[in-house]
């Protein structure tokens with residue numbers, strides 16, 4: 001039976017929905033706010049901003065993260081920047097243009113009203129951050145500087161050298177610490193949520209493990225917010241931090257929350273290529289490098305072969321023997337084409353045998369022309385720390401020889417399904433940031449995740465959560481509710497089961513095996529046969545995990561292998577969900593490219609010049625919907641529910657960046 | 659390459675701890691230092707032993723989680739990088755490497771190489787912020803900031819809160835950490851109104867946490883993976899003097 005998915009998008013013209021909704025939303029008086037307890041799981045941009053702001057408003061907040069300090073949440077690693085429709089450059093930007101770029105970038109698979117609201121509040125985010133002391137880049141006149149980013153033709157990206165995420169997160173973390181000191185937020189670092197407690201149909205608490213002592217606790221509240229980040233680490237190798245995981249979202253899914261569009265995963269075009277199997281993560285080279293770097297491979301296979309063997313140097317290759325393939329294929333966006341397009345193009349040229357890294361899986365990102373034009377000093381001022389990072393990891397000097405890059409898993413557009421108020425289908429459970437599915441459709445534009453996390457945390461949830469709380473009596477559910485005891489026991493049992501296996505294979509080895517399977521069959525390109533194969537492979541890996549995983553130590557101590565085992569166990573179930581979604585979506589859109597669904601020379605759209613062969617072919621007639629999956633049982637096909645997408649303001653078109 | 663590791667092992671906060679020897683075999687030169695430890699741990703786990711606990715997350719030098727003292731130097735031999743950015747090509751086949759936690763009275767060891775750095779969070783909570791309620795901010799361009807000040811604030815703001823400065827200091831002082839945050843916010847017009855409160859709050863909290871005094875050894879700057887300058891400490895000392903004078907003047 002299909003659930004009715006009500007997105008609760010308010011009526012009225014698009015540009016007035018949010019302001020009207022705020023006026024119509026419930027208000028809770030200050031004396032009552034104090035009586036409500038809200039759990040915020042996650043201290044990244046989304047969770048940290050929400051926890052600090054809700055506490056300022058007067059709610060009692062408990063905030064959780066698995067790192068030893070909230071400042072270390074993965075948002076810290078974002079490099080490039082954050083978008084906002086400020087139009088400080090007077091280059092024609094506007095709320096509508098940011099909205100339109102985001103909808104189009106998402107390949108017309110996101111909800112118009114959410115995206116518009118995101119664009120609308122973007123400007124407030126910059127004001128807020130500057131007031132907190134976030135040191136964005138400035139010009140000599142003392143005003144803020146902007147840069148352009150992939151998928152946009154205006155300069156709307158605010159940045160803080162190559163560490164925008166760290167500076168934004170520090171602003172947010174400092175606001176959070178201020179509230180902790182004031183007593184509004186109780187912080188639980190190194191505390192992992194292992195389950196969601198749903199009591200009488202409402203999300204009323206979580207079960208946690210103190211990672212230092214192993215203690216299992218139940219936390220009761222009036223509402224729960226998950227801001228636990230993305231699931232890119234399902235692929236093992238990704239640009240995410242080592243600890244990023246899907247546990248919180250997946251546990252909520254098992255308790256009834258719908259998981260939307262899991263197959264929309266983003267592969268980032270500019271990462272340092274893989275060099276061996278010992279590798280634990282892939283390092284992103286910020287997309288901002290594409291503003292000045294030119295991407296190319298040799299025109300001829302034979303030249304690439306010589307490069308790989310070290311017989312020639314990149315510099316020796318003449319201009320006419322280079323193929324600046326993005327500039328050639330997409331003359332107006334060139335090196336700034338959106339991520340999915342740039343990634344797939346890189347794979348294509350490498351599959352043709354023209355790749356350059358020793359493994360053949362790499363393309364050049366070359367700064368020669370930019371250095372000639374602007375001077376090495378100017379380039380250093382813009383990208384100095386990134387160049388240094390590259391040299392440290394790779395060993396080559398990017399001022400002298402082009403960087404080698406290759407796509408890697410980076411971001412996940414899919415996530416728990418939420419309505420306009422950011423509430424999931426479980427009343428009381430709200431989901432923010434990368435953990436929800438809401439704003440990026442099938443592909444996210446650069447510098448938009450930071451914007452979304454902070455929009456959700458600072459501006460949306462503080463206004464919308466009252467709509468739920470107003471229907472609740474504070475403290476109506478207590479820890480004596482039988483569901484808390486039951487969940488706690490289940491969590492303990494699961495940990496005991498993992499520890500009892502005492503097998504011979506490390507957790508990492510299973511994670512790596514799952515990751516390779518997903519990357520091969522559900523990565524940059526997917527097809528029916530491969531996905532069906534993955535759906536056979538994953539249960540086999542999972543079965544072996546439960547028979548043969550080696551987790552030393554016990555449950556009542558700091559036990560990093562046990563932490564990893566719990567996360568990988570969930571990835572091993574979640575991987576199947578990812579493949580089911582990818583298999584059912586018989587079209588190509590954004591980050592989801594099905595080889596069976598691409599334009600060919602015979603298509604009318606190709607003949608009339610709107611697109612070219614090999615580009616993604618959407619099927620708007622059959623797939624203009626959000627796929628929201630309901631958990632059935634481990635190893636069983638989940639149930640599909642659909643939220644149809646309606647476009648009133650924009651008309652879905654072929655996403656052309658020619 | 660093959661290496662011999664001398665690793666600090668400690669079962670828990672109350673255990674005395676000891677140095678244990680591990681052989682690291684067939685380590686690729688391109689591997690990072692932490693990947694080398696992964697390889698060693700993989701061997702320990704499949705052999706039925708207890709893996710070496712160490713902290714890490716981003717593995718790209720920005721989250722401040724990794725915290726190893728390598729051959730006596732916090733974050734190891736290279737200047738301006740974290741342990742997770744250190745690569746094995748920096749070492750030679752046959753080397754013996756000593757690996758210990760960040761040591762300081764205010765950073766108790768939790769297990770093996772993992773320490774408790776929550777004191778840093780409490781210092782920030784004592785004043786390392788600008789009090790601005792969400793939604794109450796003026797337009798970002800309302801207050802221009804001189805580029806020189808913005809740049810100075812930025813240089814100080816690059817601190818990742820790893821604690822290497824404390825581990826490097828023979829007094830286990832947290833002055834570089836505290837001064838970096840003070841400098842970041844005090845250089846900006848947005849941070850100006852709370853300047854005195856901020857400095858007094860953070861310095862007093864630092865003392866309460868049991869960090870030592872600064873005696874101008876400058877080991878902190880050398881160990882800092884973000885090369886934060888000790889000039890910030892001089893500035894903090896001046897700010898602190900001004901703040902105490904201000905406090906005395908306004909005291910009832």
Ligand SMILES: Cc1cc2nc3c(=O)[nH]c(=O)nc-3n(C[C@H](O)[C@H](O)[C@H](O)COP(=O)(O)OP(=O)(O)OC[C@H]3O[C@@H](n4cnc5c(N)ncnc54)[C@H](O)[C@@H]3O)c2cc1C
Pocket residue numbers: 041042043044045046047064065066067070073074075076077078079080081082164165191192193194227228229230239240241244245247248284410411432433434435446447448449450451453
């Ligand atoms: C290398 C890199 C560079 C990027 N650069 C950019 C950029 O330039 N611009 C841009 O817009 N976006 C960028 N992104 C994307 C962006 O950084 C993220 O999407 C965004 O920061 C996610 O924020 P978040 O608050 O949703 O989650 P996170 O910051 O990932 O925070 C998740 C939080 O949840 C906690 N948590 C998770 N699970 C549990 C659990 N079970 N129990 C308790 N706590 C838990 C964690 O401890 C953490 O505090 C980048 C991403 C990467 C990987």
Ligand code: FES
Pocket residue numbers: 713714715716717718719720721722723724740741742743
């Ligand atoms: S692991 Fe993040 S700085 Fe080293």
